[in-house]
Amino acid sequence: MMSRRVGVYVRTVIAAIASLVILIPLYLVFLGSLKTGAEVVRLDLSLPKDWLWSNYQEVFVKGKLLNGFKNSLIVTGSTVLITVFTGSMAAYFVSRRTEKWVGILFFVFFAGLIAPPSMIPAIKLLQTLNIAGEYAGLILFLTSLYLPLTIFIMSGFIKALPREIDEAATIDGASSFYLYSRIIFPLLKPSVATITVFVALYTWNDFLNTLYIISDSKKWTLPFSVYNFVSQYGTQWQYVFADLLSVMLPMLIVYLFLQRYIIDGMTAGSVKG
């Protein structure tokens, strides 16, 4: 019995040491964000002489963080809404209808989980549609990227709901949209939470697609704010660090409160890779 107790302590110590691998780089960013330009170039873990909280003020203004935050909210919010709404309806359709072509349609969506998108022709298309460089273009493009996973995960949930619900409601006179929106959709809550977390995180952190589609720096999402300090003044690491931490902060706060959902959502999504 004694050795069991010792085992617990040994494992705890090992886990603590291993978790330093994750925590030290974050700690480095935190310390660096409070240093002067001269101190920070050493890139070490020494404590700052004076804790320069004013670096954050600088970053907040020069990095236009408020604007970036607003842009991120617009893009993430819209992408989640459109993806969940259109994706859940499509999932409901493909998992209920039994015709052969519907099976093929499901397979076409499924292929979208694997095939890489063709970025350059996509930009050309957005230009033709007059939404290149616009939020609308980015939002719709991201939606098209996340729809396959949404349909894949949600149709798994929908197949578990008995068809008798649909039939009973229809016989009682419910219209198809009423049936979907008032009866089916509320039953899908767990999968809606999963998809929302996954799409929100990936959109909030998106880099590749935003880089291709959005060229106007006024429309940059929050993560791009770091470029204000890398390109404009040469690299001023204290500001870069303060910016990185400011960008992380909203995610960290959300993670603190919604950890369970986030881990579940990302795990379901990671089946996508």
Next chain:
Amino acid sequence: MLHRRMYPIWFVAPAFIIFAVLYIFPTVSGFYYSLTDWSPYKDNIKFVGFEQYRDLFQTKALYEALKNTIFYAAIVTIFQNGIGVALALFLNAKLIGREFFRSVFFLPCILSALVVGYMFSTVLHPEGILNSLLELVGLGALSNDWLGNPDLALYAVAAVNVWQWAGSSMALYLAGLQGISKELLEAAVIDGTNYFQRLRYVIFPILMPIVTISVVLGLIGSMKTFELIYATTGGGPGDASIVMNIFIFKQFGQGLYAYGTAANVILFLVIGIMSLVLLRVMGRGDK
């Protein structure tokens, strides 16, 4: 008939239209553009057959990118899953603050690749903390310009990728471990098995299907990698850490649209063929 009224076609229409217009159409039109001389500087697009592909296959950077893409995907997938399994087993055992450690290891998954990229360009800097740490423990000889050394850059970025995503594999395997019944493990203990025997004969067989899916999808996903490499080395030094999506982005930046699109078609085909092969192999494993 009721069937069609309950689930009308317009339910699937919005999703299908978005997907068809923004995903399928660019992919299909990409096949055509890759056979033209399309660029932003030309008014008329001319059909040139396989000229772009001929050029591509004479470009050293393409081979470099293809080789690196496959290498990177393989390394990342192996280590991410290996460390993920180890973490899951470890954090499934009894220890103090288990939930806290799980959240810590998962934490990097919620960060933007840009943030992680910039963070590690300082950690891996020649004067960064990794080298200081190596010196501290007397391994100063190993210190290196991790991202600036052409022989190491790709591995360094792959390591950062594993740093960020191992926690997601951990969460996946932890979920799998919860599915193993206590009775089964207790029975194995009563039968006098040691830990490694239980691992080998009880735990791994149950985890195996998750490992297979995670590895296959991880490989496919990592072949589309872009963000971390772009934020750390940008594909450099030279073309030492270039991957397909960086190669394509560079062509886009230079206005070589048709050429870049042709490279995208190659990536599409490589991933497509690999997926078919892997799914076939997986399908056989299930039987």
